[in-house]
Amino acid sequence: MSVEGTAQVFGTEQWLEFAGRLHPLLLHLPIGLLAAAFLLEAVSAFRASAAVPRRLVIVGLALSAAIAASSGWLLGREADYAGELVDEHRLLGIAVAVVATLVALLDLFGRSEWSSVARRVALVACAGLTVIAGHHGGELTHGARFLSEKAPPVLAVLLGGPPREPAATDGSAASLLAASDGEFEGSTAARADATLVLGALERRCFECHGESKSKGDLRLDLLDGLLSVVSPGAPLGSTIYQRVTLPRDDEDAMPPTGAPLAEAEIAALARWIERGATEIDVEAELSTNRALAAAAESTVADVALASGARIAALVIDLGAPAAERRLEVDWGGTGVTPDAANLAALAPIAERVVELRLAGLDLAGEGLAGLGELPALDRAHLERSSAGDAEVATLAARAPRLRYLNLHSTRVTSLALPAIEGLERLEQLVLFDTALTPADVAELTAERQDLQVSFDGGLPSAPLADRPVRRVLAADASTGRIALLREVAIGHAELLWEHPIRDLHDIQWLGATTGEHGRVLFQDSWTHLLEVDTATDEVLWQYDAAASGEGPVEVHAFRRLEDGTTMVAESGRGRVVFVDAAGEIVDKFPLTLDGHSVHSDTRLVRPTPTGTFLVAHERDGVVREYDRTGQVVWEYDVPLFDREPAPGHGPEAHGDQVFCALRLADGDTLISTGNGSSLLRVRPSGSLRWHLGQDDVYGVRLAWTTALQELSGGNLLVGNCHAGPGQPQAVELTPAGELVWEFEDHELFGDALSNLVVVEAAP
Template identity: 25%
Template sequence: MIQEFIGHFHPLFVHLPIGILAIAVLLKWWFIKKPIEQSAEVMSFVLKIAFVSAVFSCITGYVLQLGGGYDEEMVSNHQWVGIALTVFTGVLAFKDFPQKVTIGILGIISILLAVTGHLGGSITHGEDYLSFKPAKKERAPITDINKAVIYSDIVQPILEEKCYTCHSSKKQKGELRLDTAEWITKGGENGTSFVAHDTENSILFQRLLLPEVEKEHMPPKGKPQPTENEIKLIEWWINEGGDYKMTVAETKDRSQVAGALKSLTAVSVAAISTIPFEKGREIDSKALEALKETGAVVLPVGESSNYLSVNYLGKKSIDVTALQAMLPLKDNIVWLKLNDTNVDDKSCELIAECENLTQLYLGGTAITNEGLKELASLDHLQVLNLTNTAINNEGLKPLSSLKDLRNIYLFGSKVDKNNWSELEALFPNASLDSGGYVVPTLATDTVMVVKGD
């Protein structure tokens, strides 16, 4: 108890010699430029104060490191450089030297001061606290969230960013390390870090929930704090058993973290191009004219691109012949817009042959769950519009294998919003849009009030 009390004074004392010695170097430079009669006495007084404070820093620092929890090699280097700094300061404080020797010793003191300060900062804040590296490492994107290993791909990056400063091979606050599965399982001075399936008795999780001002809150106040999504993911991992090899697909319940998992996926919806990078195969001009004759508006999706957009805008009735006219160009068609037409489940068989489709609009059509199954082969599909259709939750399940799917529009469909979280878990990489937006009324808006009879 007394040892811990004395050790806690080290951060207080350690800053005194740093500031005082910096002043001493500046004073010496000033006295060289503008000497005064009392310059020697002033320098001696300043250096003696620096020496005394350095001695107290060494003593309290030594006592602090006896408690353990720090990287031994780094602490040893910090300790001996600090002792060397104290010795040189004492020699200069209590013995007179010629000016050139004094300047040389002050130079050595400056170097030692910088080194010991850097080592102390590395012990406290981590080795990379003073570097040109980005403060935050970019987390590698997860391309297939269902195949992600929960610990190594999701939980460990959170611990590395938010916990390793105090709980790694370099420092073990509370005798706890969180940098490997073995050390996490072992726990620290308060016992095991988590209890599988039991977050209420898992210290690792409960410390995250404490108010930031609490002494036992982790991470400590002033350190980067985990986001709400990150806390949810750690809670979910523990509730699922805290297994170090389990994948997302092997979990029992993902509904509560569907949004958090989606935030970890490879790229945002806006960043994806629905236009293939390749130029595409040459367009058959005769087939193109034949398709246009069915009433379709056919346009290239980009300059010098052989990929096509086919739009039956304003054409309510499309017969089988019109859809069959697309087949000679099936490799070229990437956008197909059939909103508010009479296409049905039988039409889906022909649509599915356009394997390069990235955007498909079927809003307001007679398509049902049965027809939607045919579209599960469209591996490149990214945007799917099913607004105002009879599609429900069950009908969407066959499409969960489409890993490129990023936007699904479901306004006016038969999808049950009460089970929305299940759909989000089913499509972790996609944005599900249910529409029905409500624009709030602002104080500056003009509002018409109609009186009843």
């Protein structure tokens, strides 16, 4: 209906209806004013000045009572309200308005003493009428038993309702929904449908279409009323079916508030109408249902008493008829140890028992011998009980449909296996802490692959032992320290070892010794190399390049090779030597140099997988790859990228003072350009695959790029020396150049952290 359409038909009648609906609001005005009038009446007995406000309040009371009564009249015209109660309420409401008006007239025009007395009497009468009218109104809104059912018994009678009878008028839908198992004529299915329909009606419909309120002049609790909205045999032609199946946003949908009826209820309604809908006498039906439910429940109660067990329906079955609910039987926590008689007492409910709990019980001498057939038993808990092989055999024989059997911490042995194997539906078997062996279990599961057996379980004692915890080996000559750190959390390291140094440009991790410690090859001056066990700080090997006295020399690169010799690049002497364990030079090759500088001939030298050596020539700004004879087999001249060289060490500097070159797994060469503040990835052909410039890592400013490392996942580690405070001293990048980790520690190290090695291997 369009908005315009609504406007056209909204006339006087509609306004009156609207005014009627305001009744529940308006009726509270006179009640409040009545109380105020009483108070002012009392006050004015002592203080004459209170007479004026009293008069005002009383006039207001009269007016508001009239308005409330009028609106009530209008509301009462609606078809929903009918019956004795409504009539009484209407009359009382009018009476209140009349008496209130009388009080007002007496107050305004009465001058005599007599009129004051009459006014007070009338006021009391008005209050009495209001209480009764209000009570009736409340009964209309909340139901007749709203107040009386909670009232003390003496008062309850006065309030028009009998005291609440337990059970019989309990009204709990659970008991109403319970039905018989065959005492009715007709099929069980028809019975179940009728039960569902009744339950739904009582729960959702009687409130408005029942004894005390019959909206739309419809009473569904009476047979006539119910049949007036049903066309037997034709659900779709039945008003009740149409209304409960309307979309929820339709204004005619029923019930008007709350959730719709459940699908099962609607389906049952349809079937019930289809079957003719004639055999249902609502009132008789309700009382019969109650009696049958009580009978079904008393059977269970009797069994519970005889067996000593706690017997409860599965909570999901509480919507089903009482006689059809599946039951769980539990002796745990009852204090009763079941003997044969207790077990045998289950017989009357045996077909409904789906769960049996005997956990932790000391079963008496006969064990489970007293147990009868439990054809529906699904889950059995015998764990921690005194049950043994005999009890398992008994149970398996009595309950062939078991799906779950818990035997943990019992005396059960492999002798119980034949009985268990006979349980064809068994899905879950718990054998933890029994005498069975892993071989028994393996045999069982080989035969029954769908069977889930809980037998053992544990946790690794040191769960991260086989997973590397990141350790970091770093050195900064400006703070005189090389240190091994353990990363307890990202950005938070624990110091494992440190050693003083004076100069350093290279470090090598040689492998684990004890725990998280290992052997480290490093230098503490430009000529002195040493191998130390970080666990003990013991020097295992050392070599001093200056000892031979062959002229000025500085060492900026060294590496322990697989053959046990140590490669040492001798800057100033223009050669690479190979030193054995005794400190003797066993091999060497010359370097190709454009110029000479003791300090800058070389930076790092890294062996390649093919046995060659990649040498970073800082002074020349060139990377050269040598074979073991000193032949240059590959060369790359580091470009300046069209930027003028600039002096310094920090991010402002620029040059081609290359620090490290690393052959990657795919044959590319990764180059850190030192004061070029960049990383280069060069193809074997010498062309540039990519160039990561000074500001290409988000949030990081690269300064003097130093030592390189390729981590196991393919990530690249690069030192970021002289970058200044607030900048990381080393960064880990994905192969695509995305930052994933930063190292920043300005307490142990300073602005000249040149070398950092991530130790990934498990300790």
